[in-house]
Amino acid sequence: MMVAETVLEEQVVYARPASLRDVPTHYCPGCTHGVAHRLVAEVLDELGIRERTIGVSPVGCAVFAYKYFNTDGCEAAHGRAPAMATGIKRVRPDMVVFTYQGDGDLAAIGTGEIIHAATRGELFTTIFINNAIYGMTGGQMAPTTLPGQYTSSSPAGRDVETAGFPIRMAEVIAGLPGAAYVARRSLHNVKEIMKAKKAIRTAFKVQLAGLGFSMVELLSACPTNWSMSPPEAMRWIEEAMVPYYPLGDFKVAEGVEALLKER
Amino acid sequence: MMVAETVLEEQVVYARPASLRDVPTHYCPGCTHGVAHRLVAEVLDELGIRERTIGVSPVGCAVFAYKYFNTDGCEAAHGRAPAMATGIKRVRPDMVVFTYQGDGDLAAIGTGEIIHAATRGELFTTIFINNAIYGMTGGQMAPTTLPGQYTSSSPAGRDVETAGFPIRMAEVIAGLPGAAYVARRSLHNVKEIMKAKKAIRTAFKVQLAGLGFSMVELLSACPTNWSMSPPEAMRWIEEAMVPYYPLGDFKVAEGVEALLKER
Amino acid sequence: MHEEIIFAGFGGQGVLFAGQLLAYTALEEGRHVTWIPSYGPEMRGGTANCTVVVSDEPIGSPVCLHPSIAVVFNNPSLEKYEPLVKPGGLLIVNQSLMVAAPQRADLEIVLVPATEIATEIGQVRATNMILFGALLARRPLVRVETVRAVLQDKLGARKAHLHEINMAALERGLAIGRPVFSE
């Protein structure tokens, strides 16, 4: 024997979070819905709230989110997840409630519901997937589709003269008094994914602390409907989406600051 | 004959505008819906557009606006006036189209429609009557009802814990890229009424110039449902509403500046 | 007994309350009763009226085309309801706001200067009680004593001070309504 030798042991440093069921998803290759799911699940695990969480799935590609999260869950009508979540949370304030919604769901048909849930300061959390397109129905223009972007319902590129400019929901919601925490993050690379997770954690903590409505908008890839490979899609988020949809915290209400500093 | 004597002649200096029909309205005593109507009518007269204007009435106390304006008009479903106006304007871009909506109509059930009409930059004008209450249905809480305000559906005063804080629509709409001109004015005294008229005129000019969506929010009295005399109601606007709903221009897009300077 | 009574006037004249008072009292006396307001979006400044049916039998229709009694608080209501009252029915008119006297010969008609009297006794809002009194004088649908008790109950502690003046108004109406004086 010579110098002291460290005995090494193999340990799992990354595995599927308990809040995510061990089933394959129906998402397309490279679709970052999967990343968003995982981040939410990790946060539920870390906050130890899986067993008192109720998730509300949208109508959109994430329609089966309830099958993937290892929590109680239900399926809202298109755009109405915030209303459904309101109903749940009002009768079960002890539960943790979240909606998971796409941009057609939240920013088009469900505009009224999300705005009024935020205005009332409903104590649930919304994970908002902005992929600049209607994924599930096959790639039509969303309210978030970028100017000039080709989609199956803007075949000549989004014409801002007739279809208007894309809407920045995080900023709109941040302007409402009932919103306590509103952030935008992106899922296009590992660094941003980690930041996104932190924001999601903050959002759930805001709910747990009863501070008000919380929402994290996540820029997300839809390689299929963007007709891109997954790596191209990630680059497009970075180069085309982020400039229009700046990342950051748009509302940090009183009391949230302290949560942001934790960990 | 002594010094030169000016021969005086009596002339009408104020009379009902031609764009307002000569019929009594159904509004309550002191209700400033009447003032708002008159201002719109005066602007239509002054811009000479009465004969190419189509008005869209809301569901609310102003439901009969189409009977009062001396223009073509129609009646929208509750909250859907912006969608109806979109339909009209898209097929008749040569017409001047306006919606006239209350705060239940525009800021509650019709949130999605107004936000997306503004987002698309629809070329019509919205006159938004914020009277902090649902008038027609007998005085329930509106999204704009002030904190603590007593209404028939907030009998203990609006509780911001459960009902949230009132929404400031002018600010929300101003944040949308398609909105070219967004202002808030009040109708509580003669001076403010005159300013309101100027804003309404600007809004219609913005439409005529094709610059984008335009909206004027008007703080308006509902003496009946506020259980106040008309003069008390005017004071309440000044003392309670204006502090929460600041008056001013919230969006003056490129090209609108010049219109503001005219006359 | 089965009477269909319409109370009609301006909003703010206590029209609906007069009808409710009758309904509450009739219920107290064990009658079948329904009360129904006309309702419209124009609740203020517009017309207000209600129909009360008092009967010894379960009530089928709570509305009717031809009431057996009409109590009209103002001139538009007079114009509207005079033609509708059943032949042989009763018409109580607030004479103070009447423009032209009612014409029908097949009705029992009582003219009551109610607004004047109410102003005189210092409570213009008691117009309704005066007219109600006149009605009871002609058709003793309920007993005055029951009205007194019910009114006390409905006014509650907070408005107890209004009880006497209202009963006084009722008495004035009763006095005027009594056939000997007005026919």
Next chain:
Amino acid sequence: MHEEIIFAGFGGQGVLFAGQLLAYTALEEGRHVTWIPSYGPEMRGGTANCTVVVSDEPIGSPVCLHPSIAVVFNNPSLEKYEPLVKPGGLLIVNQSLMVAAPQRADLEIVLVPATEIATEIGQVRATNMILFGALLARRPLVRVETVRAVLQDKLGARKAHLHEINMAALERGLAIGRPVFSE
């Protein structure tokens, strides 16, 4: 003639196009025809299939439980459709992605190493044409000449360069499909 043909495989394998090509060609030859895809929210990475009915008569149902012909592009489709083909029907299998050989004795079965051949001729996307060729070899539903013309038309000027390689693939399929070689 009345045939119900199912084309089935992964999304991206040209399954739907193969069916459309048959449909367009049959129409060109004056047949009655319907083409209908299975459609689902999972259009990518999921399964894709379509049913083509070619007939001398007006077509009632464009769908069927038991097709007379199935062209399966991958193993899951083989597993799904082998049991469904009508007795005496035809089953064309992409042998390259097959896991276990089909078992039914009452079917005419053609195994075509389509993906391999396609890779070999340098156009993996022409797998569908090879399988289509094998189908035509066994069931001359349409004439190859008409396919050639229709394909040219559908590819248009922009994709004209793909015409020859696709036709070459079709020929390979025809060759393999010819009974003498595979039975």
Next chain:
Amino acid sequence: MAVELLKGNVALAEAAIRAGVEAYFGYPITPQTELLEHMAQRMPELGRAFVQAESELAAINMVYGAACAGARAMTSSSSPGISLMQEGFSYIAGSEVPAVVVDIMRGGPGLGNIQPSQADYFQVTRSAGHGDYHPIVLAPASVQEAIDLMVLAFDLADKYRHVVLVVADGLIGQMMEPAELPPMRPLRAERPDWALTGAQGRAPRIITSLELDAPALEEVNNRLQAKLREIREHEQRYAEQMVEDARLVVVGYGTAGRIAQTAVRQARREGMRVGLFRPITLWPFPERRLSRLADRVDAFLVVEMNAGQMLDDVRLAAGGQVPVDFYGRTGGMVPVPEEIYEAISALYRKLPDSARWGE
């Protein structure tokens, strides 16, 4: 509890409270607003949930959410608002969660007016929204019955995990009538075993109306249809008067049925053998009893405050055996007993000389 003079809308609200409603979500609309207003007052007092929603769409989806969480939840509205809830009803029915909805119908179509009407019959009984189902629909004809049916509505909703509508019109909503409220029930202590309560120590529960696979969705539908058959079997309710020897039976529900009663009594006084059949459940329609009556009466007269909707159900129940005549008023017009009496006697005069089953 004592008999009080109660307004229909208020009685409905208070009855719901006593039946144990935990959450009310609603949006103002005449002529049901007093219901919402009563809830606005009482629910917070009792520490229960009241939310004035931003729209009827939001309201029904809040109800849906609260119901998924196992709470007794309800909303109320009037015709145009009910139209906006159709998608929500369909989701609730497809998910099999209990929900209670009050519809105080008004004149239509479109904005129409706020006067009493029964023109929502089709939209509530046929399948409120898309998909194959019928809500349970209860139609009171008096304030007392409104109270009783409101309580029943919650029980049926829970029992069948289904949407139950209580439909009335502005007349019943606005009318005051003597009635007795039930005692206050304690709130349900336990959540039902299908409810979302957080997956503590158990497998997650899911509530959804989505089933992409057609055979699986057909299974769902088969289950739903079986449930509907069961409801049809067990829950047909009606009231009838003087039908035993009647040659002519007037069929009317809610307000129309109530007003018809006056006319029927009058006809009896005139010696006509007329009876009244008043469906209390509009779905399931009390077809069994009505078919039996069809075996022996000479005619039906359907009276509705619409252009003839329940008429179809009466014709279906009568099965072509007897003539079915119709008298209706629309646009918020409430028929008066006199005109129904006229319709009765006109039809009665046309009946064959001898009664169907002999005198």
Next chain:
Amino acid sequence: MAVELLKGNVALAEAAIRAGVEAYFGYPITPQTELLEHMAQRMPELGRAFVQAESELAAINMVYGAACAGARAMTSSSSPGISLMQEGFSYIAGSEVPAVVVDIMRGGPGLGNIQPSQADYFQVTRSAGHGDYHPIVLAPASVQEAIDLMVLAFDLADKYRHVVLVVADGLIGQMMEPAELPPMRPLRAERPDWALTGAQGRAPRIITSLELDAPALEEVNNRLQAKLREIREHEQRYAEQMVEDARLVVVGYGTAGRIAQTAVRQARREGMRVGLFRPITLWPFPERRLSRLADRVDAFLVVEMNAGQMLDDVRLAAGGQVPVDFYGRTGGMVPVPEEIYEAISALYRKLPDSARWGE
């Protein structure tokens, strides 16, 4: 024009364009999305209005607006989206403006799935939304018929100033079939004389569905009912095959009717005297012809892709004269000819030995 292989959804869109639609407003939903997408491409090319609305609610109200301005306007959707349009339909009907709506039905209730279904029958035929009216409802069974009925829809809408729905299902929407498009019509040059065009040199025009006064609203309803009677009189459409000597007539519309045709032919081959009756207008239901058939057939078999909705209409038309049997699939299941054939032969075996009117 030549026969082309056309996808149902695309054919509907292009047919509408050729019929002169000036404005399309819609929201994506499977299985009708190709219709919207075709419009997104073509309408701007032609300088016509295309707006992807923020919701189905907005879409139908945009149609309402454009229609008020005198334009031929339309939207399209699928079942849940159609539920959301109910209030809008009611306003349009109440205001008497023309509008055309395509419903490519899918499996329900709730979110259900996107497979072919006919479960919207009730919600479209009975009164789409509150109030007393029926939209005109057209149901094509092939791509060619979809084209033809799309053109007819605009003409009927204009003629009657009424809502017209073209209803099909995902199968017809997604299927490609040979069909011929009509020539392009020029856009209407003049606005109709009731349209909102700015009150230039004339009194203002108003389009509204509001009528607070009940007698006046009843007048509106009477006018509407008279119009509906006229439509019922003149617009009943159907197709039939081999009914002349039929003892059993299968009744099915759209896809179900088309598939039934294969089964009926099979039954004929087996020597059964079976015919097919395919309603083309679902409202007005072709009751006149069906009642006449009821006089001489021994039974009807209704086939639907739902749990039995048109069934009511067939029973009403049959008037209790003949048994009406039902075969249905739900949840997006499309019946195959074999199973309909089974249902036919099972019922046929049960027919009385001799035909109703002798052999």
Next chain:
Amino acid sequence: MARGRIEINEDNCKGCTLCTIACPQGVIVMATDHPSAKGYYPAMFVDPEGQCTGCALCAVACPDVCITVYRQVPAKTRPQEAAV
């Protein structure tokens, strides 16, 4: 200062009193005796001393457009529009 005068349409007036507040000259008062046909006590122009300047502020304030305003202007001069 130019002299003025107003006419009030008593049938349309709802007695809200806003014109009386808006009038700088205090020449509008509310009727107290007989209500109008609609039951309101209308505003009345009472200007025995001719104090009305025709400033039109009352008209601007009136929600029911009941007030027509007249002003004495030099003949042949086009009247200015009201400063509204």
Next chain:
Amino acid sequence: MARGRIEINEDNCKGCTLCTIACPQGVIVMATDHPSAKGYYPAMFVDPEGQCTGCALCAVACPDVCITVYRQVPAKTRPQEAAV
């Protein structure tokens, strides 16, 4: 530097390639021969030289949670949580 290793669930892998980009060591490559049962060409861990550090970046990037990461840590030491 600690040595690591990953396992890829090939059945769930959809071949998106994002892990190959995320991996700083370049030890993940895409299969090119036989597709998976779902028709995808999955990622494979190919690390003959033991370069994997167990940094877990691949796992963070993977949208399909296919990757389990193992790291050699001193025995008896509690493993650190991944820096996620």
